[in-house]
Amino acid sequence: MPSDRAPTRIQKKNRAAILEAALNVFSSHGFRGSTVDQIAAESGLSKPNLLYYFPSKEAIHTELLSGLLETWLAPLHDLDENGDPLEELLSYIRRKLQMSQELPRESRLFANELVQGAPRIHEALSQNLKALVDEKTTLLTKWMNQGKIARVHPYHLMFSIWALTQHYADFEVQVRAILGDEDPFEGAETFVDTLYRKLLTP
């Protein structure tokens, strides 16, 4: 086990390789469906060597999730009280859609965890996420009261944005099976933009 001193060059490289490999494996097979051997192979390390850097499979998974949570919530964090309400929301939605396109593995990592009842991130949901969402829905309600955007249920508005944007990453196989060669994200951007403009224009 690496000591608690500053990480060496090799430690940095190998820990990064492991997390990258784990993201691939966990996001495509879920926690239980992934094996340490798979992650080891994918990262180019032997299994004992991998377990020299992380104490357990669970530890890798936990570190991945908590490390990515911040990235995952950043767009919502950035929803700006001082911007134009409709444009702020549309830009949030566009960023979420972009994340589905550029970080589909991350999306599926969380999707896997959530669909199975979130046994390992239940706390983060009802603490961090809940607090952030409450803060932002308060802002949304304010905008609605000011007549800046149409009045809809703010929590369900949130859910709809997550559902719509993450769908393209989480259920990518299905989307591709239907669309064939058509690029999913091209049509998606226009579609969601239209949808939320119509929904939210007062």
Add this chain to the structure above:
Amino acid sequence: MPSDRAPTRIQKKNRAAILEAALNVFSSHGFRGSTVDQIAAESGLSKPNLLYYFPSKEAIHTELLSGLLETWLAPLHDLDENGDPLEELLSYIRRKLQMSQELPRESRLFANELVQGAPRIHEALSQNLKALVDEKTTLLTKWMNQGKIARVHPYHLMFSIWALTQHYADFEVQVRAILGDEDPFEGAETFVDTLYRKLLTP
């Protein structure tokens, strides 16, 4: 193994019990995360007895999925060419939402499979589902051309309906973590109704 004669009373009862148990287990842990022992315990049978009725874990899973696919696609099948376009769509959406509420296990069973790349139902997606969707999107396009509903990308309209309605079943933990005691489906119905009325009213 039961012969290929007409199933006995016991066969019917036990096969049903196994499929019911398997739905519970597979939908909450995914295929790989579920064990034959779990399904056996849940169905009240011993493991060898369970394997007397189904040749393998995989066979149970396959039968579940293919058995439920029809139920799952029924609401879309029922989209009626001769009804009022907007009302037909809204009623489809309401039915999908109701299925999320009443059959969340079924929804999560498919979600688990899809998020992991649909290794076991890829064919059904690009055959049955694709054909049905193509048929119905043709109808949607016709309605759009007739000016009965607003013109949007029909495939993405479909995706949005699936994403929005199934979200409440698939990511139920998250929804509940945010909503607290509030009933998800009460707000959801009003929300999606408003949303699709605004989107689709020409």
Add this chain to the structure above:
DNA sequence: TCTTGATTTGACCATCTGGTCAAACTCACG
């Protein structure tokens, strides 16, 4: 009631899987 096919089970097996460990090897630095 007797017989025969259907049903059930305890014991068992091979393989997979997460994890350990001692020994070997490598690297950076004095």
Add this chain to the structure above:
DNA sequence: CGTGAGTTTGACCAGATGGTCAAATCAAGA
């Protein structure tokens, strides 16, 4: 270049898991 900390690995282990099988039990019709 020598040395000690850091790194790597082959061999191994215990428990979990999917699946088998022969023997025992049960149920329904002749």
